[in-house]
Amino acid sequence: MTPTATTDPAGSLDLVALYVPGDRPARYDKALAAPADVVILDLEDAVPATGKDDARAAARDWLSALHPTSRTRVSVRINAVGTAAGDADLAALACVTGLHSVRVPKVESPADVARVVAALGPVPVHALLESAAGVEAAAAIATAPQVAALALGEADLRSDLGVTADAGLAWSRSRVVVAARAAGLPAPMMSAWTDLADTDGLVASCRTGRAMGFLGRTAIHPKQIEPILSGFAPSTEEVAAAEELLDSLATAEASGRAVAVTTTGRMVDPAMIRGAQRTLAVHTHVRQRLGNPS
Incomplete structure (x- = not known):
């Protein structure tokens, strides 16, 4: 028996979202076949101004023809609301239903979100x-x-912000983690790692982000998917500790006790359930995405 947490500890469990340039429609299907949880068709930064009309038309046509089940894995990053390009993106997507999400850049107020919802519905x-x-x-x-x-x-x-050192973003990162949690949203994904050659750095950065409360990351190339999954994967020791914690608390609960002591002498209580469940959920998800579901 496993004690029940009050909320889903792992949120949506989208650990990898793969960006695809909107002006490269030949890559759309390939991206969808990759082991990413979400594919992001990027109509913003990846597309030059001269290519935006063609990109949004290609995205709209592909999405309209896509099977509804597959469409639930596709997000579209539009241009900023209130710009001509952003308004054109919203107009193009108005006929598309069942998207995973719309990714909206440069949001500064709830009013920016409201404009998207007014154009596209819920x-x-x-x-x-x-x-x-x-x-x-x-x-x-x-x-x-x-x-x-x-x-x-x-x-x-x-x-x-005029920030040149990574430490200068520490407060902003913590702020978005806290804001998401307070609102009952999934833990935020990390921003893309732009150095495609530095795989070790990507993995290390993901581990640091996980320790700060982030869960998952955007990728700009399919070869980043496995390192991102590896970076967010709990260690063997963490998985074993989570399993023992839940088992110990289940035994204690059955005996009418609120706390338990593990075999290592660690006292655990129900406040720790959510973290342990998240660890196991992420562990299972990573193994499935890497083709090793056992």
Whole structure:
């Protein structure tokens, strides 16, 4: 018997979201076949101004023809709301239903989210906070109707803040983690790792992010998927400790006790259930994505 947590400890468990340039429609199907949880068709930064019309038309046509089950794995990153490109993106997507989400850059207030919902209806919105104003409004944005996730757009945020050292983003990262949790949203995904050659750095960064409360990451190339999964995977020791914690608490609960002591002498109580369940859920998800479900 396993004690029951009050909420899903692992959220949606989307650990990898793979970006695909919107102006490269030949890559759409290939991306969907990769072991990422979500495919993000990028109509924003990956597409030059001269290619945006063709990109949004290609994305709209592909999504319209896609099987509804597959469409639930596809998100679209639009251009910023209130811009001509953003308005055109929303108009193009108005006929598309059943998307995983719409990824909205440069969100600075709930009003930005409301414009997307007004155009598209009740679509899940992933709000990207990319400025000081966006970070300051994180709590209000997180509770806006249809917001399903928060994330930082760290490249733009660095520019806005004038930050050159990674430590300069520590407060903003913690802020978005807390805002998401307080609103009952899944733990935020980390921003993309742009150095494709530095796989070890990517894995290490994911482990650091996991320790800070992030869960999952966007990828800009399929070869980053496995390192991201590895970086967020709990260790063998963490899995064993989570299993023992849940077993010990289940035994204690059956005996009318609220706390238990593990074989290593660690006292555990029900407040630790959510963390242990998250560890096991992530462990199972990673193994399934890597083709090793046992």
